[in-house]
Amino acid sequence: MSIPTNAGGESASPTTGENGGESTSTPDDHSWPQADEPADERPSQPAQSTQPEQSAQSEPVTPVGQRQQRSSPEQAQQANHSQQTQRVPYSQEWQSQHPHSGGASHVSRASHAPPSQSSQSSQPSQPSSPQRRYESPPRPPQHPVEQSPAPQQPVERQSPGPDAWPHRSPAPPRPQPSAVPPAGRQAWPQRIGPDGTGEQQAVPSGGPTHGGPAHGAPAAHGRQRPQGVEGHHGPARPLGAPDTGTQAVVPADAHASEPATPTDPPDHESSAAGDGGRPRRRRLLVAVSVGVVLLLAAGVTLALPPVSNRLGLPWAPNAPLADPPEPRDVRLALSGASASGAAPTPQGVAAAIDGLASDSDLGELHGSVVDPATGQVLWERGADTPATPASTTKVLVSAAALLALDHDMRLPTRVVEGAEPGTVVLVGGGDVTLSSLPPGEESIFPGAAHLDDLVAQVKEATGGAVERVELDLSAYTGPETGAGWASDDVPSTFMVKVQPAMLDGGRTDPKNKASMGQSDPAGNLAEEFAERLGAEVGGETKAPENATVLGEVWSAPVDELVRHTLVESDNLLGEVLARQVAAAEDREGSFDGGAAATLDVLRRHGVDVSDVVLHDGSGLSPRNSVPASTLTQVIQLAAADDDGGVKQLDEVTAKLRPLLIGMPVAGGSGTLAPRYDEEASESGRGWVRAKTGTLSGVHTLAGVVLTEDDRVLAFALMSDGKDQNKARAALDRIAAALRGCGCR
Structure with a gap:
C-alpha cells in the first residue's frame, strides 16, 4: 500500500485504532468552510502541539480571543507553496482519523487524486491528542520544513483561492435530486466521546439504511467548522490538538469488509427538532383563533332577539319579568244576568242610543232593549212591527231545537x-x-x-x-x-x-x-x-x-250543531234543525213542517209568536217576518237570572243557555269577527255577542251586551238601510254604546 509523502519526504505511518481500523492525524484549522457560512466567521482555536516546531503546512494558531501576528512575505509564500503541494482535503484527513464513524468515513478524497500524487509517501503524522477517545501509537517525529521565524502577531486569515490547489482532485459529481436528504436531516451525524467531545462525519444522501454511504462513495465537500466552539458544527477536534499538517491516504478498499458503525444524530437534529415546534405552535395558534371566532359568532347569534326568544334565554326581550301566575279554574259557560250591578233606566238607555238610532244609514229601524234580570223593557222603536229577520231567523229555530230536542241527540x-x-x-x-x-x-x-x-x-x-x-x-x-x-x-x-x-x-x-x-x-x-x-x-x-x-x-250532538249554525250562520244546518224539530213535533220534514213546528215549540214555552211568519229555517226567504220584540223575548229567556222565581222560566233558561254560547263575539268569532273595527264601535269588541242577519236591503243584529256596570242587556235591531256596510256599522255603534253607558 503506497503512502503519500509530505514536503520533507517523510512517510506518514497509519496508526491502529481501538477496533483495528486505521487512524490518521488530527485535522488542522485550515479546513474549507461550509457553503452556508462565510470563512471569516470561523473561530480560531489555540494550537497545543507537542512538537517544538510546526510543519510547513501548518499555521500558528493563537488561543481564542487573540489575533495572530502577521507573517512575513517569505513565510506566507513558503506556506502557500506547501499547501499547494502537500495539502490534503480536510474530509480525507478527518476520515482517516475516524475509521469507525461510518461507512463513508473509510473512503478518502485521495482515492480520486491523480496517480502521481497518490503514489507519494507522506510524512509520518504526529501523535494524536491525549483528549481523543481512540489513541494511536506514537509516530516518528516529523522533520519540519525550515522556515523563517515569524513574530506572533495577529494576521487576517483568508481562505485559499482556487489557484492554490494545482493538484486538487476533481470534485465528485453533484447528487441527483432524488439523493437530496429529506428536510430536517443533516449530512453530518455526530458521535460523542466519553470525554464529552463530539466527532462528525460526512453522510451523503442515498446511503444505506444504517446511516452511512456505501463504500467507495465520495466524501462530502466543503470545509467544516471546528467542533468545540459554541454555536458551530463540524468535525469534533479538542481545543489545543496539534496540527501536523499531513494527511494519510486511505485506499478506497481498505475497509471494504468492515461493517459500518451507526452514528449518533448530529447537533442539527436537535436544532431541527426545536424548529419543528414552530409549525405546532402555529397550528395551535390557528386552532385557538378559530375557537375564539366561533365563540364570538355563537355569542352574537345567541344575543339576537329572535334566537334568544325562541330558546327562552334569560336575556331574551320577551322573557317573563316574573313567575307565571297560578292556574285558575275557568268556567266554560256564561253566567246569568246579575241584579248586583246598578240597574239601568229607560231614560239612561234612551240618552245613550237615541241619536245613534236616528242615523240615516239605518233607514227605518226597529229595535228593542230589555233587562233580562228584571224583564223590564228599557228602550224600543217599532218593536212590535214585523220586519224581515234574515239570518236572525236561526235564533228562533235554534231556540226551538234546544227546547224540543235532547241536547245530546245525534243524527x-x-x-x-x-x-x-x-x-x-x-x-x-x-x-x-x-x-x-x-x-x-x-x-x-x-x-x-x-x-x-x-x-x-x-x-x-x-x-x-x-x-x-x-x-x-x-x-x-x-x-x-x-x-x-x-x-x-x-x-x-x-x-x-x-x-x-x-x-x-x-x-x-x-x-x-x-x-x-x-x-x-x-x-x-x-x-x-x-x-x-x-x-x-x-x-x-x-x-x-x-x-x-x-x-x-x-x-x-244537537247543541254543537246549534252552535255551528249560529256562529257560522250555516243556512243548511238551519234547515236541518227545523226539520228535526218537525220530526219531534210529528210534522213532515219540509219547509212548512219545520216552520210550523218551530212556532209551536216557542209558543208552548211562553214566547209571543202571534205576528211571526216563517217560510224556512235559514232566513234566506225574504218572506219571513218577525217583530224585534219576539227576538228580544227569546234572548231574554236565554239570559234570564237563575233566581227568576218562576219555575217554568228556570227550565226554559237552562235549555236555552247554549243559545248565548253559540252567538258570535264582536271582533272575535264567526260573522262578527271582521266587525267592530271603527273607533265609534271599538268599545264593543269582546263584550257584544249577537246573531247577524243580512239580505238585500235587510240588516239585523240580535244578542246580548255586558255593560260597564256588569249588567247584561238583551237587544234586537232590524234595519232596512240601502248600503249594507254603512247599515252594519251603524248597528254596531248602537250595541257598543250600550256597552259604554251606565244607562242610569
Missing part, C-alpha cells in the same frame, strides 16, 4: 240490506256533515263522522259482497229549495239543496266553508260510497221495513 246515517241480494240502501237521517276525509282529518264541521268508517262496517258485515247502492231520502219531503229564494241561491257558496244525506254540507272542498256547493249533494254521496265499496249506483228507493242494519255513523 244518523245508516246502511241496510236491500230488497235484492247484493244490494244495500243508504238511508239519510239528516246528517249533512258526514266527512269525506280520512279518519283523523277534520272538515269544516267539528266532530263529524267519516264515510270511511261506514264503508268499513258494511264491508265487514257483507264480506265485501256489495254490487249495488241505492238511496233512501224519505226523511225529507217537499221541495228542496225554500219559498222566495233567489234562483242563484242554489247551488252557491252559502246554500245547496236541502237533502237528508250528503258529504261535507254539500261543499266541493271539505275544508273551505266558502267553496261552491254541489248541484246534487245526495247523489254525490251515493257515488262516493259505491266507489269505495266497489259497487255500482242505483236509484232512489225506500228501505225495507225492519231491514238489517249493515253500518251506522252519527253526527255531532
